[in-house]
Amino acid sequence: MKQIETKDYQDMSRKAANIVFAQIIRKGNSILGLATGSTMLGLYEELVKMNQKGDLDFSRVSSVNLDEYLGLPAINPQSYRYYMNHNLFNHINIPLENTYLPDGTAVNPDEECRKYDERIHNMGGIDLQLLGLGLDGHIGFNEPGEVFTRETHCVTLDDSTIKANARFFENEDEVPKQAITMGIGCIMQARQVLLCVNGKAKASILKEVLYGPITPKVPGSILQLHPNLVVVADKEALFGL
Ligand code: F6R
Secondary structure: OEEEEEOOHHHHHHHHHHHHHHHHHHOOOOEEEEOOOHHHHHHHHHHHHHHHOOOOOOOOOEEEEOEEEOOOOOOOOOOHHHHHHHHOHHHOOOOHHHEEOOOOOOOOHHHHHHHHHHHHHHHOOOOEEEEOOOOOOOEOOEOOOOOOOOOOEEEEOOHHHHHHHHHHOOOHHHOOOEEEEOOHHHHHHOOEEEEEEOOHHHHHHHHHHHHOOOEOOEHHHHHHHOOOEEEEEEOOOOOOO
């Protein structure tokens, strides 16, 4: 594991963006695994700047996102497809048809999960997977449980996750209770994983993830076994480490 401490959120975003930059320079047709949430916003802003300055070309890049709420169509501003289009894809030269998220409106969500894994497999797997960290230790929407689930699957979100994500909705009741998430298998098979964490609220869970026992009760703890994990975290999140 490589741990990079940054002075604040902006510094984290810049350093993480540089790692994505390096990946695309090394391999122009990289497959990026992408995430949503507040953690990623600064990083996406940096990537947009690099692209608009002409320093970074996304024309041959493809992407697969970690997750999507069940029941939200792409036009819903709370859907992760909407987030990705508005915060990244619409501002860079990635062909939109090469960007994939699970379809939250699929008539048969289990079938959608199976097809999603097949797609990632057929693309040749993920070169660089971006991850944020949930307050309960989730990665993607792999919530704490009794086992690590390998495949893409449907999940019921934890109360703490619903509460944490309520800030993006009018009220807590509007947060979808279910989502489709990439499983632990795909995440662990990514050739490189970039975990970004900021803020003091995540300090104790980050400590558990990186140095606690490896257990599905703390899903992110599996990352300790990844051969190429880079953690970029600000001082507050790394407090006590
Ligand atoms: C989002 C995702 C989640 C978030 C996590 C942290 O696609 O997969 O695991 O990364 O919930 O969210 P923020 O960054 O909003 O604290």
